[in-house]
Amino acid sequence: MAEFLQFLLSGITVGAIYALVGLGFSIIYNASHVINFAQGEFVMLGGMGTVFLMAAGLPLIVAMPLAICVVVAVGLILEKLAVEPARDATVVTLIIITIGASIFIRGAVEVTLGKDFHRLPGFSGDEPILIGGAALQRQSLWIIGALIVVVAGLKWFFDHTRLGKAVLATSHNRIAAQLVGIEVRTILLVSFGLSAGLGALAGILTAPITLTKYDIGIMLGLKGFAAAILGGLGSGFGAVAGGIVLGVIEAMAAGYVSSAYKDAVAFVIILGVLFFMPSGLFGAKGAERV
Amino acid sequence: MTTRPGTLLEVTGLTSHYGRIQALKGLDLAVAEGELLALVGANGAGKTTLLRTISGVQPASGGTIRFAGRDITRMRAAERVRLGIAQVPEGRQVFGPLSVEDNLMLGAYTRPRSDVAEDIERIYAMFPILKQKRREPAGTLSGGQQQMLAMGRALMARPKLLLLDEPSMGLAPLLVAEIFATIRKLKAAGTTIFLVEQNAQAALSIADRGYVLETGRIVLQDSGPALLANERVKEAYLGI
Ligand SMILES: Nc1ncnc2c1ncn2[C@@H]1O[C@H](COP(=O)(O)OP(=O)(O)OP(=O)(O)O)[C@@H](O)[C@H]1O
Ligand SMILES: [Mg+2]
Numbered sequence: 426m427a428e429f430l431q432f433l434l435s436g437i438t439v440g441a442i443y444a445l446v447g448l449g450f451s452i453i454y455n456a457s458h459v460i461n462f463a464q465g466e467f468v469m470l471g472g473m474g475t476v477f478l479m480a481a482g483l484p485l486i487v488a489m490p491l492a493i494c495v496v497v498a499v500g501l502i503l504e505k506l507a508v509e510p511a512r513d514a515t516v517v518t519l520i521i522i523t524i525g526a527s528i529f530i531r532g533a534v535e536v537t538l539g540k541d542f543h544r545l546p547g548f549s550g551d552e553p554i555l556i557g558g559a560a561l562q563r564q565s566l567w568i569i570g571a572l573i574v575v576v577a578g579l580k581w582f583f584d585h586t587r588l589g590k591a592v593l594a595t596s597h598n599r600i601a602a603q604l605v606g607i608e609v610r611t612i613l614l615v616s617f618g619l620s621a622g623l624g625a626l627a628g629i630l631t632a633p634i635t636l637t638k639y640d641i642g643i644m645l646g647l648k649g650f651a652a653a654i655l656g657g658l659g660s661g662f663g664a665v666a667g668g669i670v671l672g673v674i675e676a677m678a679a680g681y682v683s684s685a686y687k688d689a690v691a692f693v694i695i696l697g698v699l700f701f702m703p704s705g706l707f708g709a710k711g712a713e714r715v
Numbered sequence: 716m717t718t719r720p721g722t723l724l725e726v727t728g729l730t731s732h733y734g735r736i737q738a739l740k741g742l743d744l745a746v747a748e749g750e751l752l753a754l755v756g757a758n759g760a761g762k763t764t765l766l767r768t769i770s771g772v773q774p775a776s777g778g779t780i781r782f783a784g785r786d787i788t789r790m791r792a793a794e795r796v797r798l799g800i801a802q803v804p805e806g807r808q809v810f811g812p813l814s815v816e817d818n819l820m821l822g823a824y825t826r827p828r829s830d831v832a833e834d835i836e837r838i839y840a841m842f843p844i845l846k847q848k849r850r851e852p853a854g855t856l857s858g859g860q861q862q863m864l865a866m867g868r869a870l871m872a873r874p875k876l877l878l879l880d881e882p883s884m885g886l887a888p889l890l891v892a893e894i895f896a897t898i899r900k901l902k903a904a905g906t907t908i909f910l911v912e913q914n915a916q917a918a919l920s921i922a923d924r925g926y927v928l929e930t931g932r933i934v935l936q937d938s939g940p941a942l943l944a945n946e947r948v949k950e951a952y953l954g955i
Contacts, residue, residue, distance in 0.1 A: 589819050591824065594810045601770050601808035604794030605868060606825035 427558030433673060434556075438565040438634070439648075440672020441572040446649025447656065447664035448575065449620035455596040455659045456616035459519045463503060463527040465646020467624025470496045472637030473534055475629045476543040478499050485548065486690040493625045499530070500621025504614050527642070532610070534639040545632040561578060564633045571630055575623060582691035592616065596659070644688065651691040657705030668708060718784030723748045723907050724769070724800075728778035730762075731768045738764040740931035741778065746876065753922035753939060755915040757950055761931040762911045763805050766878045769793045769909075770802045780810055782873065785908055797825045797830045799875030803882060807865040811854025815845055818853045818864055831871075838867040841897065859890035869905065877901065880912045883917065895921060915952035919943045929951070 446468055453461040474492030479485060507522050548567050553560035583589040595602040595612045603609060627645070628637065635641070652671050656663025671694060679687040698705055724746040731739040746752045756762050767773035769780060771792035773801045780788045787795055801822075810818050819838055823831045841844035842863040847857060853864055861919035862882055869877060879898065885893040891914070899921055912918035915933055921923050927948060937943065942948050 544884070546871075587820065587824070590813060590821060593813060594821050597810050597812055597944075601804060601810065602821075603772050603792040604770055604796065604802050604804060605821050606793045606823070606872065608791070608793045611905055 428680065429629075430557050431559035432676045434559055434561050434565065436673035436676030437669060438441045438562065438568055438672070439631075439675065440652075441565075442627050442635075442645070442668070443652040443671050444572055444646045444665040444668025445575060445623055445630075446645055447652030447668045448579070448661060449542045449623045449627075450650055450653040451656075451661055451664045452616050454485050454653070456592060456612055457508070457519070458516050459508065459523065460650070460658075461617075461620065462520065462646065462650075464620060464624055464649060465532060465642030466527045466530040467496050467621045467642070468498060468628035468649075469534065469637065469639065469642035470530065471625025471628030472500060472545070472632040472641065473538055473543065473628075473639065474625070475632065476545060476637060477538060479545070485545070487652070489629050492629060493622050496625035496628075497618045497690045500617040500624075501614055503621075504617035508617070509610060509613065527646070529660035531639055531642065538639065538641060538663070540640045542636045544636050545629070547633040551633070556570045562634060564630070568630045568634075569678045571626060575626070576661070576665060585660075588615065602680045642698070647695075648691050651695045651698075654705055655694050657707040660705070660707040663705055663707035716734050720913050721747050723750075723783060724824045724909070725781040726778065727781075728763075729768060729780065730774055730776055730777040731764055731778045733764075737776075737933055739768065740884035742928075742931070744885075744926055744933060744934055744936075748907055749905055750812070751898070751921060753912060753915075753918040753925040754928055755918055755925060755942075755948075756928035757913070759930075759949070760928045761947045762928055763880055763926070764931075766802060766804075766880050766909070766911055768880075769795075769878060770800060778909050786833075788934060793825070796872055796874075800878065801869040801872040801876070802878040803862075803869045803880060805880040805884070807858075807861045808881070809853040809856075809861050809864050809868070812852055814866055815856070816849040817851055818868050819824055819845070819871050822868035825872055830873075834871055834873070838870060839883045841870075841900075842867055859893075859945065862886060862890070862894060863897075866894075876907045876909065879908065882910075882911055883912065883914050883916075891917065892932070915948065916943070920949075 446464060446481050449467065450461065453459055471492055474495050475488045478488035478491055497520060503526050507526050508519060510518060547564045549563045553562050584592055585617045587591050591607045592615060595607055595609055599609060648671065652668035653664045656667030671691060675687050675690045698708055722745050726742055728743045730737065733854055738796060742765065754762055764773055768775050771790060775788050779786055781831040782798060782800060792922065819835050820831055823834060844860055845867060850926055853861065854866060855954065882894050886894065895917055898908060898910065910922065919939045919942050925937065925939050925942040926933050927935035
């Protein structure tokens with residue numbers, strides 16, 4: 426029982442990270458129908474950025490928001506320089522552009538910051554809390570708390586702000602959105618900025634647990650993508666549910682079967698969803714898929 | 716070419732392409748301030764393409780579009796809305812997952828927020844059914860209600876020029892009559908209207924002037940009553 430609880434707790438923790446990454450995929454997908462394969466790089470940049478800002482002497486409380494701002498700027502630049510000029514290209518072309526961008530970002534970090542693993546200190550220390558024989562990392566509470574705040578914030582943004590509703594309208598019908606005077610370019614920028622910020626936040630929160638490195642974005646991006654498509658691409662609620670489900674299955678597979686299978690779970694889910702359930706758990710039925 | 720006084724929209728030599736297909740083959744037309752202009756034409760004549768090009772969601776490959784004295788041929792769609800061009804697109808294109816009220820609110824995207832509440836009430840007074848359904852997702856409305864919502868959404872921009880693309884399409888006769896009554900009221904209130912219709916009889920009966928479009932070219936233009944009496948129009952578009 427204690428063992429099960431242990432796997433569950435760590436599953437929910439990583440699941441919350443996958444959910445944050447998956448939300449980034451969903452937001453950009455909704456606005457542009459592009460699957461942004463540079464999403465994992467936003468995660469990596471958030472963690473690495475914070476590590477290096479702290480190494481430069483800044484306290485966490487300053488380094489973290491600063492790193493998020495830098496990554497948001499990277500997201501905006503990616504949209505402006507790589508995605509917007511190719512706006513009239515096909516979605517597949519845009520996806521390939523994001524893959525190119527992710528390779529570039531990863532390479533740039535490898536060359537400038539090196540290939541080493543880095544770790545951030547836990548935000549409230551590294552002493553675990555014991556619950557029913559299972560150890561809960563203090564950082565887990567930060568991660569889960571952050572996910573709850575993010576979900577509430579996004580809900581408020583989309584339900585109660587004009588800009589949020591303009592994003593939804595653009596996602597539903599881009600031509601009609603233009604006809605009411607919504608600047609689609611602005612909406613795309615907002616989406617990339619928001620996704621980059623969420624990715625960075627995920628990367629910073631997870632760095633005390635999983636460590637961070639120039640290429641950590643590949644695997645985290647893939648897991649976030651699996652979470653998003655499991656929940657139904659474009660569904661915010663789906664990305665959160667998909668992330669938690671994926672995290673828990675992974676933790677159970679690693680705990681009860683073998684940790685060698687942990688990463689395979691995400692691949693199996695991606696393939697399974699694409700083959701058998703293309704709109705995921707909560708996606709709109711019959712929506713176009715790439 | 717200098718714009719005559721009183722001309723709100725002036726299109727000269729306009730062409731537009733879909734890939735290698737040329738949908739507009741050099742159109743000239745003008746809409747005077749306060750006028751109700753009707754454009755009729757068969758399926759595939761290029762009516763929707765013309766309105767989309769005027770709104771800026773379809774690029775012009777040649778020619779010019781002037782609005783209120785300004786060349787807007789290359790201007791972004793959203794900026795044209797800000798200048799005062801609103802469109803009720805073919806097939807209504809309401810934002811299905813958003814509520815009726817959110818659709819109206821977004822119609823005023825280019826306007827100061829302080830005007831929105833008052834303008835929404837104005838639209839509700841015009842279409843009371845929308846008020847009843849204000850919290851429902853727009854996608855759950857009937858075709859006629861969606862048409863009213865699409866018109867309300869466009870009016871929320873307080874346009875100087877209202878482009879209407881087949882507002883009667885797919886509606887029951889009673890609703891068609893209601894939509895046309897609304898168009899007449901809007902004209903009486905001073906809105907300049909460019910009405911595109913396959914329902915030539917209804918459109919030409921309320922129009923000051925009309926144009927006939929065939930395969931991307933204007934082939935006839937005259938006053939509404941004159942076109943209704945025109946033999947060629949009767950034969951091709953009125954089924955008489
Ligand atoms: N997206 C598109 N891609 C390629 N060709 C198009 C496209 N839209 C329209 N066309 C072509 O352009 C021409 C004009 O079409 P348009 O939709 O403007 O006609 P319409 O007069 O509005 O017709 P309808 O009465 O059926 O609405 C047609 O030959 C049509 O096949
Ligand atoms: Mg049409």
